[in-house]
Amino acid sequence: MFTRLKVLIAISFSSAIFLLVALFLLSSNLGRVIRNGLVILGPVVTRTAWSLEDVEISPWGGEGHLTNLRIANPPGYFRENAVDAPLIEVDVEEISYFDDVMVIESFRIADAQIRFEIAGQPRTNLQVLLESLSSAVIEDAGEVEGIDTDKLRSVIIRRFELVNASVIGQSQLAGELRLSVPALVIEDVGAAEGGISTVEAIQRTLGPSLEAARQTMRGFASQRGDEIQRRLQQRIEELEAKSGVESGEN
Template identity: 25%
Template sequence: MKAFKVIGILLLIIVGLLAAGGYYLYSNLNSLVKEGVETVGPQVTGTNVNLNSVDIALKDARAQFKGFSVANPAGFTTDNAFSFEDIVFDIDPSSLQTDVIVIDEMRISGVSITAEQKGLDSNLQALLRQINENVGGGSTQQEQAAEESAGKEIKLAIKKLVFSDNKVNLVTEKYGDYVLEMPIIESVNLGSASNGLTPAQMGKAIVDPLIKQAKKTAEKRLKKLAEENIKDKAEAKMQEKLDSALDDDAKEKLDKVKGLFGK
């Protein structure tokens, strides 16, 4: 569960500032959230976390992020482990002063996950190791600060979560690179107004279905590639055995017969 805290902390920063968003914060709210995400994120992931822009409407209890990305650990050729083009939160305004912040709908589009294999390791495994090392011992100072800004017992609930325009970038040493499309992913009732989830629990609930679908998509393609590779090797071996069993005269006759059929 610790591995998903970056998503939970991101949510906590947003709803915490919305809940506490007095007039003195209004003019700087977007930049405060952007700075918070880009400061706390790397301390959790151990890699760069970037957010291009933030647009928060306090009056409407709505927030929109554009260009959110988490960079790969060192040693991998691709830039990002995953990125989201657009994240939109529609928050129930009446919940902002309660212990459970309710997000009516969270829409994440332009999802791109990179699964890069390198030897016996992968970028996603390396990233998860770094996250566990950074937050495995309990709450970090950054988490505690975020919790204090949002309220001691703040929990989260999402009525509807949608991932759309999803893809997996599969990068392998053996089979090459592939871009694989994923279906729309929808989840409902992640926590409730009476029984909210902690930021870490919510981070896991958000990311789990996405990771499972990405894994399923990648494994399906890898299985097909492996089967094709085995088939090609079997055919090549069979041809090699056939060639070795024929003498030169038989090979010449066989080639003439093939020539009759344009082969």
């Protein structure tokens, strides 16, 4: 009886150790899959370098965060990075790691800084990135050494959020301009298809994020343009009125 009890205790202890190791490995694998999906496949989409400082995923529930995601500017622009995202909160459905489709319950980018640059180029940096995004296809990933496109996982993102983001531009008159980008929420990315490639997921989330930043800066520029035009018209009318008075006096 005592021997049987010791065996049961040993089995229970071994099972607990095995479970902890399995959870740790699962967490590490999830983190590696997310990291690779961004820093390896991201450049396929934007044609610029991506870097990520750290990925931490909890082995107990799939929650975690990514720190300091940076997306480089296209060549020819002043700033090194077009996007700096200091914190991304993620929640992964862990059981989906064993399926063909990984389900990300939430992907929340907070306090991102997006650069808007012209730098003497015919197009802004965001236009160049958006054009690269729109033209990328999953087959482009085959150009990356070590990537087998037939083995890439599909993904569903239940909820994507961009919150507290800023778009930063440069003006000769006003210096640096920092504008708040309206919050962006996209739900069920890839759900209708039963999962999409990471390339498509980046297109459907990063694309609208960059476009929101671009439209924010364009809206501000349009308002400033209207204001300048109004002031110019007012000044012309003042000069014409003054000229008329002087002509009458003469």
